[in-house]
Amino acid sequence: MEHFIYRYKKDKILLQTVFIYPNTYFIGMSSLGFQFAYHKINENPEILCERAFLDSRRENNFVTIESNRNITEFPILFFSISYEPDLLNMIYILKTSGIELLKEKRKKHIIIVGGIAVPLLKNYLKFIADVIVCSPAEYAFKKIIPVLLECKDKDIILDKLQNIHGIYVSEKIKNDELKYYQPEGSCEIAHSAIISEDTEFSSRALIEISKGCLFRCRFCLVSNMYGRYIAHPKSEILKIAEKYKGKTNRIGLIAATLSNHPNFKEIIKELNKMNFILSFSAFRIEGLDNELLELILKNENKTLVIAPETGSERLKRLINKNISESTIINITERAFRLGLKRLKLYFMVGFPGEDVSDLDAIIKLVRKLREISLEHSKNLHYIPEFIIDINPLVPKPFTEFQGYPFEEIKILKEKIIYLKKNLRKLGRTFVYGESPKSAFLQYRLSHGLIDFEEVLRLVEETREN
CATH class of the missing domain: 3.40.50 (Rossmann fold)
Structure with missing residues (x-):
């Protein structure tokens, strides 16, 4: 509907x-x-x-x-x-x-x-x-x-x-x-024109609260292609939310990094006063203080979504995402203490120079987070769910990684199998991700490595299969 x-x-x-x-x-x-x-x-x-x-x-x-x-x-x-x-x-x-x-x-x-x-x-x-x-x-x-x-x-x-x-x-x-x-200048706020039950954000209205990204992760298309960061005015965001009254009581806030909006806390508070239950796309974890964590977790599903990308300090420096392990652990521990029910983590594999020690760093980080969640589960009377999303790195044009090769599909498959095998042992931990074959197709298309005639053949083969 x-x-x-x-x-x-x-x-x-x-x-x-x-x-x-x-x-x-x-x-x-x-x-x-x-x-x-x-x-x-x-x-x-x-x-x-x-x-x-x-x-x-x-x-x-x-x-x-x-x-x-x-x-x-x-x-x-x-x-x-x-x-x-x-x-x-x-x-x-x-x-x-x-x-x-x-x-x-x-x-x-x-x-x-x-x-x-x-x-x-x-x-x-x-x-x-x-x-x-x-x-x-x-x-x-x-x-x-x-x-x-x-x-x-x-x-x-x-x-x-x-x-x-x-x-x-x-x-x-x-x-x-x-x-x-x-x-130049301000831009309009993207928002849902139709609310549908049959979507990823079922029956929610979506509002984009900012455009672009303040950070420059070297692999990221958004931060490298869209240019300047624009935080949409709080008053305009709330004005759009008024349109959804009587249509839905659920709103999803969308941005590359939600917590970097200068008025993010006020936006949540005002929307809650308007009786909207909120869900959120993703956060830069270092921007989450106690007050913001409480605001997030009192809304829908008590879910926190963060993207460490890797557990390796060396690879964090390489990709320019320098969030320390201690920061991730401290903030997620506070979230579990406040009643977090679901933690979703995004990781990538296939970075230049990546080896098994970098994969073990991911496993070690998730294991530490699981141990912390189990400690708090005694008081919460439930075991929080972990959703781990593992995707191959696709070095894309317009990013600083555009000159790097795509790792061999066979090696990527082995890495993903290794991670899945070890992470699933942690209990209530569900591991998903894009297939290396699909990611390789992205890489070849984005770099123009397939000629047009071959693309036409791929269309026929895909439909036949």
Whole structure:
């Protein structure tokens, strides 16, 4: 079931568009970027925008959620790509629908593509997309929509868009990298336009409280690509929350590092006064004092999410994430004392120079945390759950690690098996993570190591299997 936050008034529809997320409804509607972009298009009373997903298929047709119409009926197709492998899904959707894949042969439709993974996929999208967006949704659509409404001729539309910062017409792209463009000044706050039960954040409204990241972890795409950090004003965040009254009593706060917002405590307190129960994305653990821990844990699920990435002090220095083991232990111990029920930890494997001693450092850290949790479980009358997420390092363009190789899949598998075997012995510890094979595909696509013809073959092989 879906609950729409906005009523989009459509007096006279001059243009009909479809916004396609090339993955499942569950994943697409869990994406705040996709939801906010959909909202920004539909704000215009002269444009109708419907949604389609990888699983909104009827026989050989992909159809929209809103009206069950075939996506081929819409002259403008927007795509949002958050993960490199979704490129394969995008190609599959177009080919299955009978829409011409190559932009120079396509006459009937205009394809506009945006999303965080887009700058990494330039070598493939330049053959498919007419327009590639590398800028915030509110800025991009303010520039694109007037042109789409004014002009009907495809060549004229592309000509008018080609000189706008952060918007690239594919046929004009040179060999240099696509660069993300963040306009000067403040930016709008991304937030849920639709509340859906069938998402990662079931029946929650999401609000982004800051954009970018203050820290420069050397492997991280967000901090290296998005540029400056922007903390959204508390008053504007609370104003958006007002829209959700009567629709849901649950809000998820989203940011790369929530606790670095200068008014984070006040935001939590004010939202709780408005009778919202909060959930949180992730924290830099060194920013969690006693008061903030209490505020977090009195909200939904008593869950704390942190990303040490490694247990090795040497590797922490390498990746520029210098959070000491004693800091992690001290803060999580305080959290257990306050009633923490679930601890989620993110780690990575495959760092340059990593060996078994670095893996043992992860096991040692988690074991210490488990021992502390067991000490407090006597008073709490339950054993806290540990969720460990282990993912292979994908050295990405735009990061300081872009020149490093991807570790051999066989070695990565051995490392992950070693960690799983030892961590699962700790009791109520659940270990998950992305497969090395999938991560390697990300690496190859983001670095343009697969030629376009091979990508097309991969699409066919993936669907056959």
